[in-house]
Amino acid sequence: MDINSTKKLNNGVEIPLLGLGVLFCKDNEETVNAVRWAIEAGYRHIDTAAAYGNEKSVGLGIRQSGIDRKKLFVTTKLALEDMDPGKQMKGFEKSLQSLQLDYVDLYLIHWPMPGKTRDCWKVFEEIYKSGRARAIGVSNFAENHFVELLRDAKIVPAVDQIELHPHLSQQKLMEYCKKLGVAVEAWSPLGGKDGTLFDDPVLKKIAKQHAKTVAQVIIRWELQRGIVTIPKSTHQARIIANADVYKFELPAEDMKAINDLDRDPMRHGRDPKDIEF
Secondary structure (H helix, E strand, O other): OOOOOEEEOOOOOEEEOEOEEOOOOOOOHHHHHHHHHHHHOOOOEEEOOHHHOOHHHHHHHHHHHOOOHHHOEEEEEEOHHHOOOOOHHHHHHHHHHHHOOOOEOEEEEOOOOOOOHHHHHHHHHHHHHHOOEOOEEEEOOOHHHHHHHOOOOOOOOOEEEEEOEOOEOOHHHHHHHHHHOOEEEEEOOOOOOOOOHHHOHHHHHHHHHHOOOHHHHHHHHHHHOOOEEOOEOOOHHHHHHHOOOOOOOOOHHHHHHHHOOOOOOOOOOOOHHHOOO
16 A cells, blocks of 8 residues: 555545645645645545635645646535525536636535435436536435435445545444445544544544554554545645655554544534434
């Protein structure tokens, strides 16, 4: 496993296991630099969303990097306000315009929305068939949301991007997604800005044993579980450090110790199960 390691999605598209997330990053030079630094450090996966309000900066960072577009995997997501009938396609095209890209590699429904998700997915299937999204998926979907979506879906989502970290390991949902052939991707993989993972004595002990940071141990734990992981940072040194996770491996006892830190429902974001159709 190295920074170029990928996971094959259910339609055959390869998604890099490690990427840069830009949640809470502003639409300014800070985000432009973060994207460029990540690409320079070897990242080939950038994850953004219309709701983040920084797609223009992400696109600029990509262009400044000088990377061949075909070598990069770009994800964005449909904003909630664009899930209404007649707005979905315009929302997608607005994202392409902001990013200044002809296509995205993965396009996600950002949140399940009562009464809107199934019709929205039909538009996503059109986008996929047009070739302007190499894969389509969802974010923040629980089991009940999949059941509803798959009643008349012709394409099974390629990805479910969910809040996932050692205090919320999501093992049950991961097993459900595996049965469907849906890849799991972690947002807030380091526990969020208000989390307590960096002070956890178990993680600190494991990090010390491997001469790594707690963040590196967490990222390695996620990658070894086969989870697509997108840690967020706007600091060049941390962006580089977050990718320095391939020269060590967590043994089974360390993996179990981290698995045992699960405190479900230890969430920092909204619980998708509170959203009903």
